[in-house]
Amino acid sequence: xHAMPILTIQAAESLLKxxxxxxxxxxxxxxxxxERGGSILSQHGEIPDTIDPTILSAxxxxxxxxxxxLALRVGETExxxxxxxxxxxxxxxxxxNDEAVLMTIFGPKTTLxxxxxxxxxxxxxxxxxxxQACGEPQIPIDLGAEATDDSHDVFEEPSRHA
Amino acid sequence: xxxxxxxxxxxxxxxxxxxPALCGKTTNLTYIHSQVAEAHKGELVSLATAxxxxxxxxxxxxxxxxxxxxxxxxxxxxxxxxxxxNATRQLVLRSVxxxxxxxxxxxxxxxxxxxSFKNLEENLxxxxxxxxxxxxxxxxxxxxxxxxxxxxxxxxxxxxxxxxVPSFVGIATSGQGVFATLNAISRxxxxxxxxxxxxAATKQQQRSATTSATTALSGIAAAAAHx
Numbered sequence: 055x056h057a058m059p060i061l062t063i064q065a066a067e068s069l070l071k072x073x074x075x076x077x078x079x080x081x082x083x084x085x086x087x088x089e090r091g092g093s094i095l096s097q098h099g100e101i102p103d104t105i106d107p108t109i110l111s112a113x114x115x116x117x118x119x120x121x122x123x124l125a126l127r128v129g130e131t132e133x134x135x136x137x138x139x140x141x142x143x144x145x146x147x148x149x150x151n152d153e154a155v156l157m158t159i160f161g162p163k164t165t166l167x168x169x170x171x172x173x174x175x176x177x178x179x180x181x182x183x184x185x186q187a188c189g190e191p192q193i194p195i196d197l198g199a200e201a202t203d204d205s206h207d208v209f210e211e212p213s214r215h216a
Numbered sequence: 217x218x219x220x221x222x223x224x225x226x227x228x229x230x231x232x233x234x235x236p237a238l239c240g241k242t243t244n245l246t247y248i249h250s251q252v253a254e255a256h257k258g259e260l261v262s263l264a265t266a267x268x269x270x271x272x273x274x275x276x277x278x279x280x281x282x283x284x285x286x287x288x289x290x291x292x293x294x295x296x297x298x299x300x301x302n303a304t305r306q307l308v309l310r311s312v313x314x315x316x317x318x319x320x321x322x323x324x325x326x327x328x329x330x331x332s333f334k335n336l337e338e339n340l341x342x343x344x345x346x347x348x349x350x351x352x353x354x355x356x357x358x359x360x361x362x363x364x365x366x367x368x369x370x371x372x373x374x375x376x377x378x379x380x381v382p383s384f385v386g387i388a389t390s391g392q393g394v395f396a397t398l399n400a401i402s403r404x405x406x407x408x409x410x411x412x413x414x415x416a417a418t419k420q421q422q423r424s425a426t427t428s429a430t431t432a433l434s435g436i437a438a439a440a441a442h443x
Contacts, residue, residue, distance in 0.1 A: 058219055058311070066223035091311020092275075092291065093219045093228045106258050108277040112291065113261065116272055119307040193222060194417035198284025202410050208280050208290075208402040211251050211395040 059095065059153070059187035066096065068183045073098035076176035080169045082160035083143070087180055088115050089154055095184075099159075114157045118147050135173075137166060148173045151181045153188070218313055218409060228289045229405050230311055234336050235318035236328035237269075237297035240357040243388040244318060245276045245292055248398060251391070252278060270296040273308045282406060290402060297332065306339050314405045315352040316397055319374055321364035321385075326373065333374055347377065351404035354383040355397045360390075 059065065073085050077099050084099025086107055092115035097107050118136055125133040138145040146158045146169050156177055160169050200206050219228040233241040242262065249260040256279045263272035274294040282288050295305040317336065319329040340346050356370045367385060375383050382400045386393030 061219070061221040061223065063222050066221055070223075089219060089311060091230055092293075093230065093311070095219070095221075106277070108258055108289070108291070109261055109275065112273075112275045112277075112293075115310075116263070116307065119310070120272070120304070123303060123307065191419060191423075192220065192412060192416035194413050194420055195220075195286065196284055197410055197413060198282075201283045201406050204403065206282075207395070207399045208282055208288075208406070209248070209252060209256075209278065209395060209398055211391070212253070213251060213391070 058089070059184050060190040060192055061095065061187060062190055062193065065183055065187040065190065069096035069180060070098055072176055072179040072183065075179075076158075076172055080158070080160070080172040081164040082158045082169050083163075085156060085158045085176075086111055086114070087150065087154055088157055090115055090119065090152075092116065095154060110157065114145075114147060114155065118149075118155050135170070139166075146170065146173060148177050150177050151184060154180070154184055156180060218405070225286045226289060227283055227286050227409070228291060229313045229402075229409075230291050230293065231314045231316060231401055231405070232309055232312045233292065233294040233316045233318055234305075234309075234332065235297060235357075236320060236325065236332040237299075239297060239318045239320040239325070239329075239332075240386070240388040241294040241297065241318050242270055242274050244316070244355070244357075244386075244394050244397070245274050245294060247388055247391045247394045248278070248292070249276055251395070256280060269298070270294055271301075272296065272304055280402075282402075283409075288406075290405075292398075299331075302335065302339070305335070306342060309339050309343055312340075312343070312345075312350065314401045315347075315350060316401050317352060317354045317374070318357050318386075318388075319354060319370060321356045321358050321370060322361055323363050323365050326365065329374060351381075351401065351408055353381055353397055353400045353404065355386045355388075355393060356383065357386040357388050357393075359385050359392075360387045 069087055073096060077085060084101045086097045087095040088111045089095050092112040094107055094111045101107055121136050122133045134149045136147040142161055144160055148156045150156050158169055233244055235241055258277035261275045265271045276292040278290045280288045293308050295308045354375050371383060384393040384397045388394055
């Protein structure tokens with residue numbers, strides 16, 4: 055099983071700082087750090103209200119994993135980035151380490167070259183934060199009664215209660 | 217293992233609906249999506265073929281506030297059931313926290329159910345985990361169709377490991393058993409999380425006790441040296 059990072063306040067702020075620096079230098083629109091199972095670890099930038107980052111994250115993880123698998127099947131062991139070129143918005147996905155991917159969305163304000171250049175530094179910074187976060191002990195949380203209450207349904211089904 | 221973000225106060229769980237082709241995995245998600253209030257759900261995304269068969273996965277994000285002060289996100293995925301898509305199933309299983317195994321109750325689907333369950337076990341081993349470590353529940357779907365096997369037989373065939381897990385009968389097209397299944401897996405995940413949380417609390421207490429003892433000993437040593 056892959057080790058999951060524990061996003062302490064310090065780790066989460068370091069990831070956010072790395073994204074802030076990266077977006078400022080690259081002039082990309084927004085970026086997400088995605089765990090390869092599809093969950094978001096951090097996000098920053100101008101994410102339009104019409105976009106659900108949770109869905110972007112799940113699709114990006116799937117797309118990156120599928121393309122990596124394709125590369126492996128044709129005998130390629132190196133797979134570090136994936137670029138989708140659109141008319142207005144472009145996507146660059148860069149491998150951070152074996153556990154995470156950096157997804158960057160950028161428009162006409164910048165270029166692929168610039169985004170790729172600055173993503174290389176950001177990826178190293180993020181990888182270092184995540185490596186440390188994977189070894190962090192879980193901080194106990196006050197769960198409250200509902201979390202472990204057997205009689206409480208997490209999700210309600212309105213039509214059956216009606 | 218779930219992802220915890222202490223800044224956003226979020227806990228994320230990944231649940232995968234697994235089972236043979238056409239057993240009703242996507243129908244489960246479609247029904248859940250139709251019932252959950254807007255504020256607690258995202259869009260249902262299906263990567264399907266032109267014939268509406270799951271090609272890669274279906275994805276449905278759900279939110280709840282069940283852990284005090286923390287937004288709890290449940291991300292529901294389905295896998296493609298067709299045998300040829302095993303590589304895709306392995307990708308979708310990555311970082312899974314809990315599994316719902318959906319079986320087709322029809323007698324003539326028993327071999328496919330068993331094959332799919334074995335495939336799930338093999339694919340989890342490839343991920344470095346197993347059904348002993350991951351909470352899972354079983355749903356016997358399609359009870360409304362012509363020739364369903366009795367539940368005790370399905371339990372004998374598909375729920376006969378060392379520990380029997382919760383099982384539910386379902387008719388996903390009408391919603392029967394769908395929420396009971398979802399709530400059961402969500403509860404198992406939260407209970408596992410609570411156990412891990414308790415272990416974390418014990419370890420933290422031990423660390424604090426060790427630190428206090430070390431500090432006290434250093435104080436005594438310093439005082440002795442001063443004298």
